[in-house]
Structures are given as C-alpha cells and as structure tokens.
Amino acid sequence: MPSKTLHQRRATAQRGYGSKWQRARLIFLAQPGNQFCVKCQERGLLNPGTMHMDGSVETNPRRIGLVVDHIVPHRGDQRLFWDRSNWQPLCHDDHDIVKQREEHGREEQGNDITGRPTYADHPWNRRA
Ligand SMILES: [Zn+2]
Structure with a gap:
C-alpha cells in the first residue's frame, strides 16, 4: 500500500475521512444494492460509477467510482457521519x-421539522 505523507494524512483526517471511513465506505459500496448511483x-x-449522469462514458479516471454521500449533511456530527442509513452511493x-445544493440552498438549512428556522438571527426568531 502506498504510504501517504503526514501532510496528506492530516488533511484527510481533518475532513473526517480517515482510514476508518475509507474502509467503511468500501464495505458499504460492496453491499448488495449499493452498486449503482441512487440518483441515476x-x-x-x-x-456503477463509470458513467456520467446522462449515461455517457466517464473518461476522467479521477471521477470513476461511486461516492458515499451523507443524505443528511453531517456537518461534523459523528452520529450522522457513521449512521449507515444516512449513506447513499x-x-x-x-x-x-x-x-452545490447544500452550499447554496441556505434557506433549507437549520430548519426544524415544521420548517421553522432554528438559527437565532433569522427574522422569524428575531421578532419572537
Ligand atoms: Zn448519478
């Protein structure tokens, strides 16, 4: 196995994607039903991670393969991060x-189950 530099290891660990995650995602992707992109x-x-979403062939070797995505963004929450029911290929x-939707769809973030924003500086909460 090629050894990574300390810098690379640290950068990976900081994002929460350490070797434990790399192992877990491979096991997840090997399970029945997880061989294909769910959105496709x-x-x-x-x-199976060898095509674009339109069905044309993926030619960029760096993009071949499936990504394990967190359905609910974990934002550093370890419980959400490791909850396999929250994973999708x-x-x-x-x-x-x-x-992109998570980064730009700010109005969808931080709402409780009724859709009410939970962050303090939202106008709804400032008025209350
Ligand atoms: Zn897809």
Whole structure:
C-alpha cells in the first residue's frame, strides 16, 4: 500500500475521512444494492460509477467510482457521519449537484421539522 505523507494524512483526517471511513465506505459500496448511483437509478440508469449522469462514458479516471454521500449533511456530527442509513452511493456528477445544493440552498438549512428556522438571527426568531 502506498504510504501517504503526514501532510496528506492530516488533511484527510481533518475532513473526517480517515482510514476508518475509507474502509467503511468500501464495505458499504460492496453491499448488495449499493452498486449503482441512487440518483441515476431514479432516472432509470444503472450507473456503477463509470458513467456520467446522462449515461455517457466517464473518461476522467479521477471521477470513476461511486461516492458515499451523507443524505443528511453531517456537518461534523459523528452520529450522522457513521449512521449507515444516512449513506447513499452517488456518481461524481450527482454528488457535485448535491454538494452545490447544500452550499447554496441556505434557506433549507437549520430548519426544524415544521420548517421553522432554528438559527437565532433569522427574522422569524428575531421578532419572537
Ligand atoms: Zn448519478
């Protein structure tokens, strides 16, 4: 196994994607039902991580393979991070889309089950 530099190891661990995660994601992706991107499957495409979301062939070797995505963003929450019912296999295309929505869809973040924002400086909460 190629050994990583200390810098690389530290950078990986800081993101919460250490060797324990690398092992866990491989086991997850090897389980029945986890061989294809779930978003592509919704569109009727069985994509084992070798295609784009439109079905064309993925040629970038860095993007071949499936990403294990957290359905509910874990934001450092260890319970959410390691909860396998919160994991789903995605192709790189779909993973990028999910990440972009999480980063830009701020209005969807921090709401309780009724949709009420939970963060203190939201106008609803300031008025109350
Ligand atoms: Zn996909």
